[in-house]
Amino acid sequence: MADEDQEETLYHGTTYDVAQRIFARKAFEARETYFSSTRELAEFFARRSSAKSRAGHGPAVLKIVWYQSDLNAWKQNRLVLSKGFSEGDRPDLRGKTQLVFSAEAIRLLNLNMFADDLLIEPVERDARNAQRR
Numbered sequence: 001m002a003d004e005d006q007e008e009t010l011y012h013g014t015t016y017d018v019a020q021r022i023f024a025r026k027a028f029e030a031r032e033t034y035f036s037s038t039r040e041l042a043e044f045f046a047r048r049s050s051a052k053s054r055a056g057h058g059p060a061v062l063k064i065v066w067y068q069s070d071l072n073a074w075k076q077n078r079l080v081l082s083k084g085f086s087e088g089d090r091p092d093l094r095g096k097t098q099l100v101f102s103a104e105a106i107r108l109l110n111l112n113m114f115a116d117d118l119l120i121e122p123v124e125r126d127a128r129n130a131q132r133r
Contacts, residue, residue, distance in 0.1 A: 006068040007114075010035040010099065013045030015057035019120045022062060026115040028106050035064070035099045039121075044093075046123045059123040066113040079105035 012035050014022075022028055036042040039061060046059035074080040081100045085093040101109060 007065055008068040008071050010037055010064050011039050011042030012062040013042035013049060014060060015049050015053050016060040017057045019060040019062050023118055023120050026118060027110040030103045030106050032103060033101045033106055035101060041096055043123045050125060058125060061121045061123055063119040063121060064113050065117040070112050074105050
């Protein structure tokens with residue numbers, strides 16, 4: 001498979017109601033947005049978002065697929081930045097990175113992602129329960 005045809009999968013952790021809105025529109029809101037290349041990290045942020053939700057919405061992860069070549073070009077043009085975690089963050093996050101998409105990168109993502117492959121994956125509220133399964 002040519003590099004330009006290789007697919008990339010990223011994850012976005014959020015609350016289930018927000019995930020449903022994104023899924024229904026097949027588009028993210030055009031603002032700076034964080035993604036992860038691992039489901040595990042996205043689940044962490046989904047649980048954190050859910051815990052902050054006043055309405056008590058459960059956590060969910062959106063799975064997004066598009067071409068690796070698009071992501072590489074956006075990184076090269078600094079529309080997408082890799083951001084690590086710092087000393088002030090939780091110790092278990094150190095060494096992990098998240099991808100920060102600018103509003104322009106989100107606009108391009110909305111145009112280029114495989115909208116039919118967009119998927120909402122519910123997440124256990126408690127990470128300990130998910131690990132026991």
